[in-house]
Amino acid sequence: MEKLTHKTMEDFAKSCGVSRPTLSKFFDDPTSVKPATRALIEAALRASDYQPNLYARNLNRKRTRNIGILVPALTDPFYAEMVNRLELRLRDEGYWPIVISSHGLPELEVEAVSTMLSLKVAGAIAAPLGQKSDPRAFEKLTQNVPLVYFDTYIEGNTPFIGNNNHQSVATIVEYLCRSGEPPVYFDIPHVNHNSPERLASYIATMEASGHEHKVIKTIAPYTWDFERVGYEQMDAMLKAGKLSFKTILCANDRLAFGVMAAAFAHGLKIGRKKGDDLRIAAHDDHPLSRYTCPPLTTMAQDFASMTASSVDTLLTLLGDTDAPVRMIASKVSLDGTLVMRQSA
Amino acid sequence: MEKLTHKTMEDFAKSCGVSRPTLSKFFDDPTSVKPATRALIEAALRASDYQPNLYARNLNRKRTRNIGILVPALTDPFYAEMVNRLELRLRDEGYWPIVISSHGLPELEVEAVSTMLSLKVAGAIAAPLGQKSDPRAFEKLTQNVPLVYFDTYIEGNTPFIGNNNHQSVATIVEYLCRSGEPPVYFDIPHVNHNSPERLASYIATMEASGHEHKVIKTIAPYTWDFERVGYEQMDAMLKAGKLSFKTILCANDRLAFGVMAAAFAHGLKIGRKKGDDLRIAAHDDHPLSRYTCPPLTTMAQDFASMTASSVDTLLTLLGDTDAPVRMIASKVSLDGTLVMRQSA
Numbered sequence: 001m002e003k004l005t006h007k008t009m010e011d012f013a014k015s016c017g018v019s020r021p022t023l024s025k026f027f028d029d030p031t032s033v034k035p036a037t038r039a040l041i042e043a044a045l046r047a048s049d050y051q052p053n054l055y056a057r058n059l060n061r062k063r064t065r066n067i068g069i070l071v072p073a074l075t076d077p078f079y080a081e082m083v084n085r086l087e088l089r090l091r092d093e094g095y096w097p098i099v100i101s102s103h104g105l106p107e108l109e110v111e112a113v114s115t116m117l118s119l120k121v122a123g124a125i126a127a128p129l130g131q132k133s134d135p136r137a138f139e140k141l142t143q144n145v146p147l148v149y150f151d152t153y154i155e156g157n158t159p160f161i162g163n164n165n166h167q168s169v170a171t172i173v174e175y176l177c178r179s180g181e182p183p184v185y186f187d188i189p190h191v192n193h194n195s196p197e198r199l200a201s202y203i204a205t206m207e208a209s210g211h212e213h214k215v216i217k218t219i220a221p222y223t224w225d226f227e228r229v230g231y232e233q234m235d236a237m238l239k240a241g242k243l244s245f246k247t248i249l250c251a252n253d254r255l256a257f258g259v260m261a262a263a264f265a266h267g268l269k270i271g272r273k274k275g276d277d278l279r280i281a282a283h284d285d286h287p288l289s290r291y292t293c294p295p296l297t298t299m300a301q302d303f304a305s306m307t308a309s310s311v312d313t314l315l316t317l318l319g320d321t322d323a324p325v326r327m328i329a330s331k332v333s334l335d336g337t338l339v340m341r342q343s344a
Numbered sequence: 345m346e347k348l349t350h351k352t353m354e355d356f357a358k359s360c361g362v363s364r365p366t367l368s369k370f371f372d373d374p375t376s377v378k379p380a381t382r383a384l385i386e387a388a389l390r391a392s393d394y395q396p397n398l399y400a401r402n403l404n405r406k407r408t409r410n411i412g413i414l415v416p417a418l419t420d421p422f423y424a425e426m427v428n429r430l431e432l433r434l435r436d437e438g439y440w441p442i443v444i445s446s447h448g449l450p451e452l453e454v455e456a457v458s459t460m461l462s463l464k465v466a467g468a469i470a471a472p473l474g475q476k477s478d479p480r481a482f483e484k485l486t487q488n489v490p491l492v493y494f495d496t497y498i499e500g501n502t503p504f505i506g507n508n509n510h511q512s513v514a515t516i517v518e519y520l521c522r523s524g525e526p527p528v529y530f531d532i533p534h535v536n537h538n539s540p541e542r543l544a545s546y547i548a549t550m551e552a553s554g555h556e557h558k559v560i561k562t563i564a565p566y567t568w569d570f571e572r573v574g575y576e577q578m579d580a581m582l583k584a585g586k587l588s589f590k591t592i593l594c595a596n597d598r599l600a601f602g603v604m605a606a607a608f609a610h611g612l613k614i615g616r617k618k619g620d621d622l623r624i625a626a627h628d629d630h631p632l633s634r635y636t637c638p639p640l641t642t643m644a645q646d647f648a649s650m651t652a653s654s655v656d657t658l659l660t661l662l663g664d665t666d667a668p669v670r671m672i673a674s675k676v677s678l679d680g681t682l683v684m685r686q687s688a
Contacts, residue, residue, distance in 0.1 A: 066463070074443070075428050075631055080419040087445060091452065096459045099418070099443040101431060108435065115440045119410070119463060227635050257635045264637035265686075287419055291571050291601045293608035293637040342609075 016044040031319070067095045067314070068116035070109070070126040072191075073224055074101045076254065077286035078301070079127065082150065085307040086125055093315060095122070104191075104224035106132040113137040117144055123314050127151040130192025132222065146317030150310045152192040153331075159317075161309040161332040165194055168299040168336030169201035169249075172281055175338055176247055177209055180272070180279060183249040184214040186259060188229060189222055198251055198283065214245065230258025238266040247279040247344065253289045253298055256282035260292055260343070270294060271342055279344035283336070294342035302334040309334070360388040375663065411439045411658070412460035414453070414470040416535075417568055418445045420598065421630035422645070423471065426494065429651040430469055437659060439466070448535075448568035450476040457481040461488055467658050471495040474536025476566065490661035494654045496536040497675075503661075505653040505676040509538055512643040512680030513545035513593075516625055519682055520591055521553055524616070524623060527593040528558040530603060532573060533566055542595055542627065558589065574602025582610040591623040591688065597633045597642055600626035604636055604687070614638060615686055623688035627680070638686035646678040653678070 013023040018037060026033045026041050033041070067090050071079040087097040098119065102109035109129055114137075116124055123146040128138060130152045138154045141147055153160040176183045185202040188195055199215065206213040216237075220229045230250065237243065250256040260280055263270055268277040271294050282289070285300035309332050316323045357367040362381060370377045370385050377385070411434050415423040431441040442463065446453035453473055458481075460468055467490040472482060474496045482498045485491055497504040520527045529546040532539055543559065550557040560581075564573045574594065581587065594600040604624055607614055612621040615638050626633070629644035653676050660667045 064462075066459075073428070074418050075421065075424040077419065077421075080424055084417070084419050084445070084447065088447060091455070096455075096462075097444075098459075098463075099445070100441075101428070101443070103428065103432060111435070111440075115410075115442075118408075118440075119442070227632065231635065257632065260637060261635040261639065265639075270637075288571065288601065288632065291575065291605040293604060293614075295605065295609075 012044070012048065015048070016041050064120050064122055065095050066119060066121045067097050068119070068121040068124040068126075069097050069099045070102065070112050070116070070124060070128070071099070072102055072104050072109075072127060072129050074099070076224065077288050078252070078254070078284050079151075081287050081303055082127070082306065085303055086310065089307055089311045093311065093320070102129060104129065106134055110134050110137045113141050117141065121145055123147065123318055125150060125310050125314055128154050128192075130154075130194075131190060146314055148310050148314045148317070150306055152194065157330060159313045159328050159330055159332075161306055161313065161334065163194065163301050163306075164333040164335050165197035166201045166204075167333075168283065168301075169198045170205040171336065171338050172249060172283065172297075172299045173202055173205040174209065175340075176249060176279070176281060176344060177206075177211060179344075181245065181247045182206065182209075182211040183247040183279075183281065184216060184245045186216045186230070186233075186248050186250045186255060187218045188226055188251040188255050189218050189220050191222065191224060195251055202249065216248075226252060226254035227258040227261075230255040231262045232258070234259045234262035235265065238262065238268075243278070246277070248281070250280065250282040253282045253284045253286045253296060256280055256289075256296055256298070256343075257292065260296075264293075272297075272344055273342075281344035285339050290341065292343065297341045297344040298339050299336040300339045301336055305334050356388070356392065359392070360385050408464050408466055409439050410442050410463060410465045412463070412465040412468040412470075413441050413443045414446065414456050414460070414468060414472070415443070416446055416448050416453075416471060416473050418443070420568065421632055422597070422628050423495075425631050425647055426471070426650065429647055430654065433651055433655045437655065437664070446473060448473065450478055454478050454481045457485050461485065465489055467491065467662055469494060469654050469658055472498050472536075474498075474538075475534065490658055492654050492658045492661070494650055496538065501674060503657045503672050503674055503676075505650055505657065505678065507538065507645050507650075508677040508679050509541035510545045511677075512627065512645075513542045514549040515680065515682055516593060516627065516641075516643045517546055517549040518553065519684075520593060520623070520625060520688060521550075521555060523688075525589065525591045526550065526553075526555040527591040527623075527625065528560060528589045530560045530574070530577075530592050530594045530599060531562045532570055532595040532599050533562050533564050535566065535568060539595055546593065560592075570596060570598035571602040571605075574599040575606045576602070578603045578606035579609070582606065582612075587622070590621070592625070594624065594626040597626045597628040597630045597640060600624055600633075600640055600642075600687075601636065604640075608637075616641075616688055617686075625688035629683050634685065636687065641685045641688040642683050643680040644683045645680055649678050 010020055013020045030038055069086055083099055090097045100112040102112050125148050127150055135154050142158055147158050149160040190196050203213045270278050270280050281297045283299045285298045289296040289298055313328055315321045357364045413430055427443055434441045444456040446456050469492050471494055479498050486502055491502050493504040534540050547557045614622050614624050616623055625641045627643045629642045633640040633642055657672055659665045
């Protein structure tokens, strides 16, 4: 059966047997018309090729079809990859993602939240800065639009989808212990809850396996420039003398990039082969980690599930799915997967 | 002299000696009031600490204070760095940047342009896909808002700020020739005008210096996944036998990441020292290029000037500067700088 053709809204309204204002009301909010009327319009939509002009409509709506995506930095390959996936999925769902970065700065994060509100986004998916975030900005955001956190969260009842740092760090620590010398842990500035959680899991796993833990504490002040932190601190350690260990677990891949570059500059051979000087492993598996020399052994975060859960949860909050809002889990913890490459 | 304090718009209008509607008109568009009135208000603004509520104002304006930034991919460290700089500069100028990526896909680029228009952005700064872009989408954009291209452009009169590929590639080819074996050129898929320009400059420079040119043509179809392209093609070449050359110039840093990883996997030593197997150089100096093993010798694009020129040009088009629109150059070409590191 060929689909019916309707060019204008009047045209389509007439064929549904409803008035144009009723049709308009339906497009603004399908639940605002009587159930029977809604069923009538939805059946007619399925039987025709009518495409409402959503751009024009959005301009007249209280809420747009835009979804704000807020991250600490787009130059961070982990967030770049997540933003990439979130954008594609949201577009598939008929939303228009808008990306805003806070550049690692609390004052720009507050501004970013205001910008999203001024753009009248329908909802938001955010990885807040964490430790330095102003909770009042996010409180205001949640009071106005549905919000889902990923990777990091601000205390409260907002749904959160993050990595299970307990599981992921334990897995890679156990792998390193059983395949060679137990690792020392290279920490990063504690910008959010992930870094202390990873550190705690390292210590707990080492103790449980009867090994002494050894932590290279970060000497950097608050910063998101992890490659530089890793390079400078590793370089300083190597200049000060020979290392007393042969295996390093870095708090994330970005730190490992810097640590590897400094080790290479000092002539150390990184790898898991006999004769190599140093094993280096990390956490995240961001998109460039397979291209380091040697390729980086790391715990892959579950990018696919983090994207799917974040968007599914937001769609439920927006009333776009059949799932009831009360079924939303307040915290979702995703397990990581060990990716064995040549660096450790 | 202490600045005068005004809390409300009425309050401030009264102190200027103008009506509230006139003041409102001025904030919407300073050119819409009489020059004398404008001068009066501007003098009063300088003498007081009055801050109009821009969020509230924008909601009532035809145009917002938002500027759209469109790039092919946020997972590309070159664009991530440019977006980062453009955002910070635009915020400094009192605008709110909105970032949209086209994910390397022409249909999403068309959608991105529509999204910017639906958000009523005041202007846009775009790096279009290039070869695969739909020119009609950008024509529509230029008809509606001031637009500036950076890195890549669509034919027409829109201002463009890009890299001087002729100068930059010639510089690094000459450096490689005078410091060792003349380079072969590793090409990428020609996604936009930069890749054929760089290739042409390589060939011309080699010919001018009396060397034979040798190009490793890309076998990949249209893609923006340059690290993968470099890895797979280099890996295939090394599996097929020994290389007949010792110096490679890659079309960009992302390609070099893949080429270096494949060379490393085959046990080749990259570097410019005696005994090293292969020199690898590239183009762009994106933020991670200093952390490869060894650090990548490359032509640094002038990120700072590209950002400054793009934003300055847009501000002029928006009437935010004293420079007349007719003084805007239609094409600005920025020279690159040789960054010598250990890879070549």
